[in-house]
Amino acid sequence: MSVRIRGGIPRLVVHEKYHGYVKWTLRGLAVLGIASSVIMFPEWYWALGFAIVLFLMQLSLGKAVVQYSTIFVQPQPDFVYDPAEWRAMAFAFPDPPAPDLLNVVGCAFGSVEYARKFFRLLAAWNNEAPEDRDDNIRLTFVIENDSEYSVYLFPSPDRAIVRQSMEDVRRDLKLEKYGKEQQQLVLHTIFCKRFPYSASCHLAQFVAQQPPDRPYWLKPFLWERDGTIKALFDEPSILKWRFKCARRDDLGKHDVEYHDGKWAARRGRKRGT
Numbered sequence: 001m002s003v004r005i006r007g008g009i010p011r012l013v014v015h016e017k018y019h020g021y022v023k024w025t026l027r028g029l030a031v032l033g034i035a036s037s038v039i040m041f042p043e044w045y046w047a048l049g050f051a052i053v054l055f056l057m058q059l060s061l062g063k064a065v066v067q068y069s070t071i072f073v074q075p076q077p078d079f080v081y082d083p084a085e086w087r088a089m090a091f092a093f094p095d096p097p098a099p100d101l102l103n104v105v106g107c108a109f110g111s112v113e114y115a116r117k118f119f120r121l122l123a124a125w126n127n128e129a130p131e132d133r134d135d136n137i138r139l140t141f142v143i144e145n146d147s148e149y150s151v152y153l154f155p156s157p158d159r160a161i162v163r164q165s166m167e168d169v170r171r172d173l174k175l176e177k178y179g180k181e182q183q184q185l186v187l188h189t190i191f192c193k194r195f196p197y198s199a200s201c202h203l204a205q206f207v208a209q210q211p212p213d214r215p216y217w218l219k220p221f222l223w224e225r226d227g228t229i230k231a232l233f234d235e236p237s238i239l240k241w242r243f244k245c246a247r248r249d250d251l252g253k254h255d256v257e258y259h260d261g262k263w264a265a266r267r268g269r270k271r272g273t
Contacts, residue, residue, distance in 0.1 A: 074188035
C-alpha cells in the first residue's frame with residue numbers, strides 16, 4: 001500500500017485483495033459525514049475543517065489505484081548453491097593482444113560437475129543462446145573497499161521473455177481486471193561472492209583492457225587441488241557484450257546490487273561471504 005500523487009491529488013495504491021476494505025472505509029466516511037451534521041462544533045471553522053478532511057479522504061479513496069499481481073519466475077538452480085564451491089574469479093588475456101582474440105572471464109569452481117550445473121543455469125537465463133547481446137546475464141563487479149570486491153550474477157529482470165509474458169497476462173486479463181493496474185513482480189536468484197581486491201589484481205586489468213565495443217567470453221574454470229586454475233574448454237562458453245563495474249557507494253536505488261547490499265547490511269553481515 002502506498003500513495004501516488006497524480007494531478008495534484010493524492011491517490012491510494014492498494015492491492016486488489018484489500019479493495020473491499022477501501023469500499024467499506026468509503027461507506028464509513030459517508031456515515032461519519034451524515035453523523036457530523038448533527039454535531040454542534042464550538043466554532044464554524046472547526047466544522048469547515050472537519051468537512052474538508054472528510055472530503056479529501058473520500059476523494060483519495062474514491063480514486064484509489066487498484067493493482068493485481070503478475071509474477072514471473074526466472075529459471076532457478078536445480079542444484080544446492082554452495083558458496084564454498086565458487087573458489088575464485090578467473091581472467092585470461094591474449095598475450096600478445098590480437099584483434100581476433102578476446103578476453104575471458106569466468107568463475108572457478110571446485111568440481112567440474114558443479115561448474116557444469118552452474119553454467120547450465122546461466123545458459124538458461126540467456127535462452128540457451130551462445131551469445132548474449134541483450135545482457136540477459138547480468139555480471140557486476142562491485143568494489144566494496146580497497147581490499148575487497150563482490151561479483152554478482154543474476155538474470156536480467158528486463159529479459160524479452162519477461163516483458164512478453166507480462167504483456168500476454170495483461171492482455172488475457174484485460175476484461176477480468178478492467179480498471180485495475182498490473183503490478184509486475186519478477187522472482188530471480190542472485191549469486192554473489194566476495195574476493196580480494198587491489199589496484200593490480202586481474203579484475204582491475206580486465207576493466208582497464210576490455211573495450212566497450214568488443215565482446216568477451218564468459219567461461220567456466222576449474223580450481224585444482226594444488227591451487228591452479230584451468231579453463232574447462234569442453235564446456236560451452238557464452239559470448240557476452242556487457243558487464244558493470246562500480247564502487248558500492250556509487251550504486252543507486254535503481255541498481256539491483258544496491259538493494260541486495262542494503263538487505264545484507266540490515267542483517268549485520270557481509271554479502272557474498
